[in-house]
Amino acid sequence: MRRLAAIIIATLSASWLTPIHAAPIEIKFSHVVAENTPKGKMAIRFQQLVEQRLAGKVTVRIYPNSQLFTDAKVLQAMQLGDVEMAAPSLSKFQKYTSKLQIFDLPFLFKDIQAVEKFQNSKAGKELLKSLERKMLVGLGYLHNGMKQMSGYQPVRTPADIAGKKYRIMASDVLQAQFEAVNAIPLKKPFSEVFTLLQTRAIDGQENTWSNTYSKKFFEVQPYITATNHGVLDYLVVTSAEFWYGLPQDIRLKLQQALDEAIIYGNQIAAEKSVDDRQKIIDSGKSQVIDISEAERQQWVDAMRPVWKRFENEIGADLIQAAIEANQ
Numbered sequence: 001m002r003r004l005a006a007i008i009i010a011t012l013s014a015s016w017l018t019p020i021h022a023a024p025i026e027i028k029f030s031h032v033v034a035e036n037t038p039k040g041k042m043a044i045r046f047q048q049l050v051e052q053r054l055a056g057k058v059t060v061r062i063y064p065n066s067q068l069f070t071d072a073k074v075l076q077a078m079q080l081g082d083v084e085m086a087a088p089s090l091s092k093f094q095k096y097t098s099k100l101q102i103f104d105l106p107f108l109f110k111d112i113q114a115v116e117k118f119q120n121s122k123a124g125k126e127l128l129k130s131l132e133r134k135m136l137v138g139l140g141y142l143h144n145g146m147k148q149m150s151g152y153q154p155v156r157t158p159a160d161i162a163g164k165k166y167r168i169m170a171s172d173v174l175q176a177q178f179e180a181v182n183a184i185p186l187k188k189p190f191s192e193v194f195t196l197l198q199t200r201a202i203d204g205q206e207n208t209w210s211n212t213y214s215k216k217f218f219e220v221q222p223y224i225t226a227t228n229h230g231v232l233d234y235l236v237v238t239s240a241e242f243w244y245g246l247p248q249d250i251r252l253k254l255q256q257a258l259d260e261a262i263i264y265g266n267q268i269a270a271e272k273s274v275d276d277r278q279k280i281i282d283s284g285k286s287q288v289i290d291i292s293e294a295e296r297q298q299w300v301d302a303m304r305p306v307w308k309r310f311e312n313e314i315g316a317d318l319i320q321a322a323i324e325a326n327q
């Protein structure tokens, strides 16, 4: 924490002494999804707002589709100063903080409104600071949506995926979640998922309607079960060194542009969770399976013990705060 304070003081005084930057400040924004997604569109909106409001002072260059970094590399690259902004899913911060693992707990949030309420709560806002010790700054949450499970065979209950290989993001909670139903979880980068599915190296994956549609997973997965068992949201993140090294007026304008872009991205997320689901159904390439309440309860019963396993790392109080967001 003292190191962060020292960086803030040193960089603030430096920016005070040198208010005029000869060349525009460049923000490289790296992400892994397609442009036609909540994150892709949020990044473009941010770029446009910065262009309008900080012309000649700041430029934003977006690298979508894992063109610059995968999520496994991007945070380290950010600490080294090789990229300024990214928005990895909340599942990808495990090496940096154990607290954000809360978002991976299965069946913790009943819907995206509960996620939103928790993120806006005191506890949720505090979590934005959980990366400070790693010299990273959480600038805001962005929604994608609730996750569904896709596969080669129809899946209704946990027994249907026993022994099957499922791709997961690099998260121990997600690993425990699939192990709880006797499936075989494999941590793989997002950029490899389509090929893994197409070649049948894996049996299935969990993801949002938007990612399953935009990356064409539905074309190689004939069944998608609407489990809504967990959330896939993002943290927009930057490095402390970059952020606090910016002149204060620029930093404030960037934060404002980002806040507006996130509001827009969240609207896109809400639309896509309905529209992309429908587009998948309309394609006729994948059948969407809605499970009954009793079938859903089987998933809940099998996966809920995962909460207890991670309670010490995440914090019982934090889990309680998230539960309360469902009311």
Ligand code: LMR
Pocket (backbone or CB within 6 Å): 032, 033, 088, 089, 144, 169, 189, 190, 207, 211, 232
């Ligand atoms: C995934 O790896 O499935 C997601 O994190 C991709 C994303 O950024 O939405």
